[in-house]
Amino acid sequence: MTAEPSGRVVAVCLGPGGIPKHPVAEARVGELGLDGDAHRYHLHGGADRAVCLFSVENYASLRGDGVACEPPGAFGENVLTEGLDEERLGIGDRLAIGDESCSRSTTCASLASP
Numbered sequence: 113m114t115a116e117p118s119g120r121v122v123a124v125c126l127g128p129g130g131i132p133k134h135p136v137a138e139a140r141v142g143e144l145g146l147d148g149d150a151h152r153y154h155l156h157g158g159a160d161r162a163v164c165l166f167s168v169e170n171y172a173s174l175r176g177d178g179v180a181c182e183p184p185g186a187f188g189e190n191v192l193t194e195g196l197d198e199e200r201l202g203i204g205d206r207l208a209i210g211d212e213s214c215s216r217s218t219t220c221a222s223l224a225s226p
Contacts, residue, residue, distance in 0.1 A: 119196025121209055122168055123184035133185035138210075146190050165207075168194045 127133035129152035139146040145162035166189030174181050184192040191209065201207075 119167075119193045121191060122194050123192040125185040125190055125192065127185070127188070131186065131188040133188055133190065135184050139190075141209075149190060163191060164189045165191050165193060165196075165198070167196060167198065168192065 123135045124139050124146070125133035126136050126139060126146055126149040129150040133149070136148075139148065141147075141163065143162075145151075164187075166183075166187050168183060171181055171183045171186075181187070
């Protein structure tokens with residue numbers, strides 16, 4: 113049996129729309145994302161794209177490529193993780209974060225493009 117993907121939450125971030133988002137002590141997941149979070153563009157957010165995950169490993173990779181970035185929240189992520197193998201996550205996979213649960217439905221094309 114293959115072990116379930118696991119990692120840890122480094123930060124939970126909210127914002128009024130756009131980037132950066134800022135760390136908060138806690139947040140609740142609603143139907144359209146984290147309560148208190150907003151999205152600047154109509155193509156961001158929604159029931160199928162409500163919570164954005166990013167990792168400290170992504171930040172390290174970008175810094176290695178010369179991108180100036182400082183976590184958490186610099187890329188508009190709601191949840192900053194560490195040690196979560198994103199390659200093992202598929203569309204529809206559900207992640208339990210504390211008492212909340214959310215599913216992976218898509219990858220942000222602007223961040224996923226080479």
